[in-house]
Amino acid sequence: MEQLQAVVQKETPNMDTECATLTGRLGTLDIVFTVLAYNAPLAVVVGLIPIIIAYGNGLGAPVTFVAVAILMLLFSVGFTTMSRHVPNAGAYYAYITVGLGPCTGLGSAFMAMLAYAFFIMGGYPYAGVIIGSFATHLTGKSEETWWLWAIILWAVVSVLGYFRITLSARVLTLALVCEILLVAVWEGAIALTKGYSFLSPVWLSPTAVMSGSVGLAILFGVTCFAGFEATAVFREEARDPEVTVPRATYLSIIIMACVFVSATYFFIVAYGPAGALAKAGSEPATAALDSIAGYLGHVGQAAVSVLMCTSMFACQLALHNILARYIYSLSIDGVLPPGLGAIHSRHGSPYRASLLVSVLGVVSVTVLTVTGADPFTAYAALVGITGFTLILLQILTSLSVILFFRRSRVHPGRWKTMYAPAASLVGLVMTGWLAISNIEMLTGNLRVAQCLLAIIFASLIGGIAYANRLRSRRPTVFAAIGRKMR
Template identity: 45%
Template sequence: MAQDSDIALSVNPVVARSGQTADEGGATRLRGHMGVFDIVFTVLAFNAPLSVFVGFITVIIGFGNGLGVPVTYLGAGLLMMLFAVGFTAMSRRLPNPGAFYAYITAGLGRPLGLGAAFVALVSYLFILVGGYAFGGLSWQALVRDVLGGPDLPWYLYTGLVMVIVGVLGYFRIQLSARILTVFMCFEIVAIVAYDLVVLGRGGVSGVNLESFAPSNIVSGSIGLAVLFGIVCFSGFEATAVFREEARDPERTIPRATYLAIALMAGLYALSSWAMVIGIGTDTIVADSAADPTGTALGTVAVYLGTISLDVITVLLCTSIFAANLATHNVTGRYIYSLSVDRIFPKALSVVHKTEVSPHRASIATSVISLVALAGCIVGKGEATTLYAVLVGIGGYSLILLLLLTSLSVVAYFRRTGDPEVTLWRSLVAPSLASAGLLVAFVLATQNVAAMIGGSQGMADFLIGLFLGLLVLGVVVALVLRSRRPDVYRRIGRQDI
């Protein structure tokens, strides 16, 4: 890696004072004015809080550690905060987008960095395609069951959503950020309204602290609880993906990262505690295991009324749409970054002259998603199965990337010896995060079949796929180092 650290700015010229950049052909690079809340709400949209509320909390209660779920979320949030200490320290030192891709390259070298980029890109594509399938199913149920409309195939709704997302992804990121902000505000208001009503009424038998009793915290399958709890925080790393489009990124990115994690930890811990109180400590575990989604929607109907349940159903659809849009934008920027580095065709790195968006990379994302989803439909894939498998394995691979990134923080600062970064930020916090994430990765590897709701054979195949992508990236990088050293030097845009 020593030879990798001498890349001059001439490889990737930067006009620092103007805040604009250009490649060899003079094409303008991405730039924008995203503030802290623009990025935070984009991250929350990727995470889809209402989907977590309806589909994940009761799963962890039923199959994880039961009543102790609020502490699981607080613990997972603490682990993500530890990760963020090193993550944000890197973001202040590396003026390049790419998040996992850029940071792993800087810390662990170009070959592993490129492998991580391949894993990240395919992970986001899996999550995007799975989200499209789930969205189509949700819109189908809304139109048919709530609005009394025709019973159309789910993939027709998916196709319409894909068109809308593709159009929005073509334009500048601020447009998407505004739309996502509106959707996220409605979601959070709905979730907090449930929490406040339950706590205000005292639930079934009064407000209690049984969720925080040590015996309940470690009850059931604590491993599965930790695993699913961490997956519920997926997406916060995307704060660094928007670095080029952020206002004052050295401040905006760290603030957005910490705020996003804190909001998710607080919201999920409070909501799971309210759900335990609202349904009752005697029955919630059994009810959640028998019907996770039905249990969540049922308690909403009890405390907010049937009309509010219909509103929640509508908001669930918009939540999934917002997640699709956020994931599309993140995926497109990964394709853009790899194209700027010439790993992918240079044509995909062109930025729109007026929208200042990676419009070609966005179009490529839409085309890849369409082809992948069409293949699944032709192969008779069911929407619910696609969602469980693709999003589940995507979450698994993101844990791997978090682990590699945390290790890269330690390696980077040990090598550079930056005196301005404290030992806590450069070594202690990222080492603690690495230890926690290693445990989570082992648990995830042991429970992939449970994550994807499929067979162990399918789980083994998907694990092999992502490990194969990691190896493929390493091999491609080594070939580039031998045959195309100019392209090899561009990997990760390491201006250090």
Template identity: 40%
Template sequence: MVLAFNAPLAVVVGFVPVVIGYGNGIGAPVAFVAAGVIVALFAAGFTTMARHLPNPGGFYAYITAGLGRVVGLGSSFLALLCYYFMTIGSYAYGGLVLESLVHDTYHGPDIKWWIWVLVLQAVIGTLGYFKLDLSARILSVLLVCEVVIVLVYDACVVAQGGSAGLGVSSFTPHSIFSGSIGIALLYSITCFGGFEATTIFRDEVRNPDRIVPRATYLVVGVVTFMYALGSWVLIQAVGTAKVVAASAADPTGTFMASLETYSGRVAVDLVTVLLNTSIFAAILSSHNITTRYLYNLSADGIVHKSLGTVHGKHGSPHRASLTASAAAFLGMVPFVVLGANPSQLYAVLVGIFGYALILLLLITGVAVPVYLRRNRVAGANSWNSLIAPVLAIAGLAVSVVLATQNFHLLINGSQSLTNSMFAVVYGTFVVGVVMALVYRRTRPAVYARIGRQ
């Protein structure tokens, strides 16, 4: 479920070339490794806290436990916004690539992208209604196909020696700090989005105290390896002299052209199909994470109590899932009515997701050592309760500063749009904070349940 959210194929096809073209060029593999190290350091304290705080609330629960209910509720609203925007943006992109697949690849009818969005929403809503096991089985099959095709491409490029022989110039200081290391780091960390879902789904897995830490490190390790290797392979395939310009001019086209050169036309056709399933898997995962945040807020009395109901037969938070589906539908309507470009819509909403994610990681990164040092937690030591979290905070703080300075590039928008998006992100956090303060004064029973502390 969590690896599927990262959509390995979609990232390798779309995000990796962007990091090369607009980030630090041929030093992109190191950017992915650096992002992986930051997230792994973060996970050291995060998973230790998870064993002591068996609460499936994700960032919401951990921030509340470490920094209090006021900051916790503000962060829960920010997390909900984060994954809600990711869901809507992914729906738009999914509709666009389905339209292209049917009309351009298979020469079928020219059906508008938003109609394909309705189809996707119907399928996602149905799967989200049923037990997590059903969604997990489907995502597992799609994920295996994605990983296999990416590794086959990697093997083909390496076996053929790339465009001019294999090299290690990506790992020199000159290459690492070329271009914009800030943009590279921002996109690289964004590619790890959703890894905290290992804790959100802890109530729905067996032996969570053992599985959750292992799953978290597995996700971080696999994602780091795949994207660092994938970026290095693409650089070797296109050539160090040409890859930056080619990736900047046509990110997706650069990978697809390379794929055809080294793996053949059949591989291109297969990837064209799997790209759609990769996006589908990411949407389904994002929907499920959004659903669980709604469910946990309902269980804490913040939103209507009916959303905290579990289906008697399927064991799923079915009402929260239906609400998430309805919200995604309503959120898409104004963009369709206004004739928004789905590609631009995706860029803006995923940009907000990336920024909000890094902000959430930083807040959680502060909450974790505060909690672990304040409480006697079994398994906590100087490394996972202080050293690793502080190093992670430093890396994330730099990332937030860089994200703020380069947010207009992240969403590919004007300064006025950038300011509007900042208002949405920080305004959502403030709404949660104000609501917590109001509840503390007027509804102390509800306030006491925030984060289920």
């Protein structure tokens, strides 16, 4: 351990104005709301639930979300057990390293960073369109200037990402509470209007659950839960990481499950079983919005417009913070330039890594604007590939947990180290196969998806090759990959 710390110190610049590690006082709810912000629950309710009903298993969609939540909870058993033995900000990168070796670990880190970068790149143009549509509604002036709103959003996210993480956590908490409250009010209005007889799930039969394409429903359901590794990404900034990280992980999944299951159920109740299938099939883009407007009136419709803007803002801020901490972690390990691991003396934030993510954001907006790319097409392709990549990282993490504890002298119990990770591994492998088989539907464009997949796998192979080069040319850095293992 002392040798590893010496390696890390040797590869990291000694700056009097900077801290040695990330600092913060994030509590359980702070981290939970950061994870929820990344998942953008209102965007899932408005945009994905009608699609899951239309192209998935129809009236069985609520049960699909329950099944996916169970799969995520099974994955979290091994994930949180591993977090006690790999206490740094690397998350998937660090966990895969200690189980599958530094080469695979570094390859997975490059792949994870690229996936989050893709999401950021796709998120800004989509958010620009959402905010621009809201501005048009307010002013009555229609202008094709999504890039202007994207730049304004980028500037706000970049400023907040530069400061201490607790400031971002407060902003995210406010935005997410409003989103969840709106969904709850909509569901309450449906329940009061329809009455008890309509709430009875007589239509939720085994036939309904197994109808349509169950595989597609599961695939889309898993992508709705992706991103809760952020609970471990912010470990160094948590108040009591040994307690906070596992608690935040489970709570994030449970809250998402409650929101998604209840929203799907009440969407069907609002239209009636036959009406929900027809509405989701004919107008998936507006089906949920129409229901909210119908039950909450113009006030509810206006609230959705505002909260969709804040939802995209919260999502981009969460992604910015996550990617910055990945860059910080690799820099501290000596894999990336040491200067990127610098921490601000006042704010305790990885400010140089944050600035690099800001550069990525503004360059991506500029390139998409100059090339005339369609914001919706870019968003669908880049976010779809991100979802697939996170599934792949979860597969590698589940395998890593099993192998790590088979070799370890520490044995927390076979349920935590073998049975639950093995069950999640099987489920995630099946989901990954579904993703590959339906990659065109997941991304919207087969040719673009194939190009992005090639880039993702190239990053994995490139990371493995780079790790092998470090082994022979910079062995001290190679030894530091996946630092601070207990």
